[in-house]
Amino acid sequence: xxxxxxxxxxxxxxxxxxxxxxxxxxxxxxxxxxxxxxxxxxxxxxxxxxxxxxxxxxxxxxxxxxxxxxxxxxxxxxxxxxxxxxxxxxxxxxxxxxxxxxxxxxxxxxxxxxxxxxxxxxxxxxxxxxxxxxxxxxxxxxxxxxxxxxxxxxxxxxxxxxxxxxxxxxxxxxxxxxxxxxxxxxxxxxxxxxxxxxxxxxxxxxxxxxxxxxxxxxxxxxxxxxxxxxxxxxxxxxxxxxxxxxxxxxxxxxxxxxxxxxxxxxxxxxxxxxxxxxxxxxxxxxxxxxxxxxxxxxxxxxxxxxxxxxxxxxxxxxxxxxxxxxxxxxxxxxxxxxxxxxxxxxxxxxxxxxxxxxxxxxxxxxxxxxxxxxxxxxxxxxxxxxxxxxxxxxxxxxxxxxxxxxxxxxxxxxxxxxxxxxxxxxxxxxxxxxxxxxxxxxxxxxxxxxxxxxxxxxxxxx
Numbered sequence: 001x002x003x004x005x006x007x008x009x010x011x012x013x014x015x016x017x018x019x020x021x022x023x024x025x026x027x028x029x030x031x032x033x034x035x036x037x038x039x040x041x042x043x044x045x046x047x048x049x050x051x052x053x054x055x056x057x058x059x060x061x062x063x064x065x066x067x068x069x070x071x072x073x074x075x076x077x078x079x080x081x082x083x084x085x086x087x088x089x090x091x092x093x094x095x096x097x098x099x100x101x102x103x104x105x106x107x108x109x110x111x112x113x114x115x116x117x118x119x120x121x122x123x124x125x126x127x128x129x130x131x132x133x134x135x136x137x138x139x140x141x142x143x144x145x146x147x148x149x150x151x152x153x154x155x156x157x158x159x160x161x162x163x164x165x166x167x168x169x170x171x172x173x174x175x176x177x178x179x180x181x182x183x184x185x186x187x188x189x190x191x192x193x194x195x196x197x198x199x200x201x202x203x204x205x206x207x208x209x210x211x212x213x214x215x216x217x218x219x220x221x222x223x224x225x226x227x228x229x230x231x232x233x234x235x236x237x238x239x240x241x242x243x244x245x246x247x248x249x250x251x252x253x254x255x256x257x258x259x260x261x262x263x264x265x266x267x268x269x270x271x272x273x274x275x276x277x278x279x280x281x282x283x284x285x286x287x288x289x290x291x292x293x294x295x296x297x298x299x300x301x302x303x304x305x306x307x308x309x310x311x312x313x314x315x316x317x318x319x320x321x322x323x324x325x326x327x328x329x330x331x332x333x334x335x336x337x338x339x340x341x342x343x344x345x346x347x348x349x350x351x352x353x354x355x356x357x358x359x360x361x362x363x364x365x366x367x368x369x370x371x372x373x374x375x376x377x378x379x380x381x382x383x384x385x386x387x388x389x390x391x392x393x394x395x396x397x398x399x400x401x402x403x404x405x406x407x408x409x410x411x412x413x414x415x416x417x418x419x420x421x422x423x424x425x426x427x428x429x430x431x432x433x434x435x436x437x438x439x440x441x442x443x444x445x446x447x448x449x450x451x452x453x454x455x456x457x458x459x460x461x462x
Contacts, residue, residue, distance in 0.1 A: 010346065012346065012349040012350070012353065016353050016356075019352060019353045019356035019357075020349040020352045020353060022136075022139065022140040023136055023140055023345050023348060023349055023352060024345070025135075025136075025140075026132040026133070026135045026136040026139075026140070026345075027132060027133070027136050027344055027345030027348065027349075028345065029342075030073075030078050031132050032128055032129070032132055033073070033077075033078070033081055033091075033095060034070065034073040034077075035127075035128035035129075035131045035132050036092065036095045036124050036125070036128045037069070037070045037073055037077070037095055037098065037099060038070040038071075038073075038128075038131070039124050039127045039128055039131075039235070040095060040096065040099045040115060040116060040124060041066045041067060041069065041070045041099060042070075042231075042234070042235065043114075043116075043117065043119070043231065044066070044099070044111065044114050044115055044117070045058065045063055045066065045067075046227075046231050046234070047111075047114045047117060048111055048114065052114075052219070052222070053114070053218070053219065055110075055111050055114060058108070058111070062106060062108060065106055066102065066103075066106070069102050077098065080098060080101075081094050081095065081098055084097050084098060090121070092116075092121035092124050092125060093121075095124070096115055096116040099115050099116075100112050100115050103115065117218075118207055118212075118214040118215045118218060119205075119207070120207055120208045120245055122204075122245050122246045122247070122333070123204065123205050123206070123207065126203055126204055126246060126247035127203045127205065127232065127235060127237065129252075129341060129344075130201040130202065130203050130237050130247075130251075131201075131235065131236070131237070133201070133252070133255070133344060134199075134201045134236075134237075136345070136348060137196065137199070137255070137259075137348075140348075140352070141196075141259070141348055141351065141352065142193065142196065142197065144352055144355045144356070144359075145189065145193055145262060145355060146193065147355075147359060148189070148266070148355055148358055148359055148362075149186055149189050149190060149193065151359060151362045151363075152182050152185050152186045152189070152269075152362070153182075153183075153186050153459055153460075153461070155178075155179070155182045155362065156179045156180070156182035156183040156186055156456050156459060157179065157456060157460060158179065159177065159178035159179040159182065159367055160177055160178075160179030160180065160183075160452075160453045160456040161177060161179065161453050162177055162178040162179060162367055162369060162372065163175050163176075163177055163372065163373075163376060163445075163446045163447070163449050163452075164176055164177060164178050164181070164281065164372050164376075165372070165375045165376050165379055165382070165445065172379045172381070172382055173382060174382060174385055174448065174450075175376060175382065175445055175446070175448050175449045175452075176449055176452045177449050177452040177453055177456075178281075178367055178372075179452075179453065179456050180449075180452035180453065180455050180456055181272070183455065183456045183458065183459045185265065185268075185269050186459040187458065187459055188265045189262060189265055189266075190459070192258055192261050192262045192265065193262065195258045196255065196258045196259060196262065199251065199254065199255045199258070200238045200251050201236075201237050201238060201251060202237065202238050202239070202240040202247055202250075202251045203232040203235065203237040203238070203239060203240060203247060204228075204232070204239075204240045204241075204243040204246075204247040205228040205231055205232050205239075206224075206225075206228055206241075206243060208245055209244060209245050209332045209333075210242070210243040210244050210245060210332075212224040212225065212228070225241060228241075229241070238251075244329065244331070244332040244333055245332050245333035246329055246333055246337065248327070248329075249326035249327055249329075249337060250327060252322065252323070252326050252341075253322075253323040253324075253326055253327050254323075256319040256320065256322050256323040256347070257319070257320070257323050259315075259319055259348070259351065260315070260316040260319040260320050260323070262351075263312040263315050263316045263319070263351055263354070264312070264316060266308065266312055266354065266355070266358060267308075267309055267312045267313065267316075269358070270305040270306075270308045270309045270312070270358065270361075271305075271309065273302070273305050273361070273365070274302050274305045274306065274309075277302045277305075277365065278302075279371075279375075280368060280371040281367070281368060281371055281372055281375075282365040282366065282367060282368060283365060283366050283367075283368045284302065284364060284365050285364050285365060285366060302361070304357045304358065304360050304361030304364060305357070305358070305361050307353075307354070307357045308354040308355070308357040308358045308361065309354075310354075311350040311351070311353045311354035311357070312350070312351065312354045314350040315347055315348070315349075315350035315351040315354065318343060318346060318347035318350065319347045319348075319351075321340075322340055322341075322343070322344065322347060325337070325340045326340060326341070373446060376444075376445040376446045377444075377445065377446070378417070379417070379445055380417075380418055380419050380420055380422075380423050380445060381412075381413040381416070381417060381418050382445055382448070383423060383440075383443050383444075383445065383448060384409040384410075384412065384413040385409075386440070386443055386448055387405075387409055387423075387426075387427065387430075387440055388405040388406050388408070388409040390432070390436050390439065390440055391405035391408075391430065391432055391436075392405055393436075394432040394433055394436050397433075399432060399433040399436070400430075400431050400432045400433075401431050402430070402431055402432075412426060420444075424441055427440045427441055
C-alpha cells in the first residue's frame with residue numbers, strides 16, 4: 001500500500017474547514033506569532049517614544065515601517081521564523097531575532113537591544129494570547145452565536161401563537177406555545193453571551209517572576225508598575241498587577257467556562273429539536289440531492305442537530321479541560337499551560353462547527369401544526385390542573401364545599417385518557433359557582449397556554 005499524501009489530522013482543517021473560517025487568522029501558530037511580533041514592536045516603540053536609556057524617538061517613517069512589518073506578517077516571516085526556531089529551539093527567542101533582523105534592515109541597530117527588553121517570554125506570550133483570543137471571540141465566535149440567537153428569536157416571534165402540548169418528564173403536561181419554547185433558549189443564550197462579551201482580557205508585563213527585578217536593576221528611578229499598566233492597557237487589554245512569571249489565566253478559565261455553558265445550552269436546544277422531530281411536531285424539509293439513509297430512501301435524518309451535539313460535547317470537554325488546567329502552575333512557573341493553550345483554537349473550532357450545523361438545521365424544518373393540534377386534542381386530561389385550581393379559588397371565595405379538589409381530579413385523570421364530553425359532564429356536577437363552570441366549559445387543550453404567547457415579548461427587540 002502506497003503512503004497517502006500529507007493530510008490534515010484534524011477534521012477542522014480538512015472536512016469541516018469551511019465552517020471554522022476566520023479562527024486560523026488568530027488562533028493558529030502563525031496568528032500567535034504575528035501577535036508576538038506586534039507586542040515586541042510596540043514595546044520597543046513604547047521605550048523609544050519615551051527616550052528611555054538614552055534612546056531617541058523613532059521618526060514617523062521608521063515607526064510606521066516597524067508597525068507595517070508586524071501588520072503585514074505573512075508567509076515569508078512564517079518561513080523565516082521556522083528557520084530561526086530550528087536553531088534557537090525557542091519560539092519567542094526566534095521572534096526576538098526576527099524583529100532584530102528587521103531593525104537591522106531599517107538601519108536601527110542602535111535600538112536593537114531594546115528588543116524584548118527586560119522581558120520574560122511569558123510577558124510576550126500572555127499579551128499575545130490575550131490579543132488573539134479576544135479577537136477570535138469578538139470577531140468570529142460571538143458573531144456566529146449571535147446569528148443563532150437571531151434565528152431563534154425569529155422562530156419565537158413567528159410561532160408565538162402556535163399551541164403545543166408540553167411534556168414534563170416526557171409525559172403530557174400543561175400546554176405551551178412553540179414560540180415561547182424558542183424564546184426560553186433566546187433568553188438563556190443572551191445571558192451567557194453578555195457574560196462572554198464582558199470578559200476581561202488580562203495581561204501582565206512584569207518580568208521573570210512578576211517582580212520587575214530586571215527593570216529596577218536597569219533603572220530604579222522609573223515607576224515600572226505604572227509603565228507596565230500603561231503599556232498593557234495601550235494594547236487594549238486589562239492589566240494584572242500581581243502575577244508569577246505567567247499571567248494566572250483566571251480570565252481564560254472564566255471565558256472558557258462561559259463558552260462551555262453556551263455550548264451546553266445549544267446542546268439542550270439540539271436535543272429538544274431532535275425530540276420534537278421524532279414526535280412529528282417538526283417536519284424536516286427535504287434538501288435537494290441529500291440522502292438520509294444509504295438503504296432506506298424515505299428517511300430524512302436530523303443530522304444537523306446530531307452533528308452539532310457531538311461537536312458541542314467535544315468543544316465543552318476541551319474548554320472545561322483548559323479551564324481546569326490553566327489555573328494551576330507549579331510555584332512561579334511550569335509549562336503545562338504552553339501545550340494546553342495551543343488547543344484553544346480546536347476547542348472553539350468545534351463550537352463554531354456545531355453552530356454552523358445548528359444554523360443550517362434551523363432553516364431545514366417546519367412546524368407541523370396539524371400534528372400539534374391532534375396531540376392537544378388527544379390529551380384533554382391535562383385540563384385537570386386548571387379545574388382543580390379553579391375549584392380551590394371557589395373554595396377560598398366561599399362558593400364551594402369541595403374538600404379535596406386535587407384528589408378529586410387525580411382520581412378522574414391520572415393514568416387515563418378522557419375526552420371533552422367526560423370533562424364537561426364532570427364540570428357540570430361540580431359544587432362551584434356558575435361563572436366558574438362557564439369558564440371551565442370553554443377550556444380546550446389548545447386554549448390552555450396561559451400567557452405563553454405574551455411572554456415572547458421579553459425577547460423581542462425594542
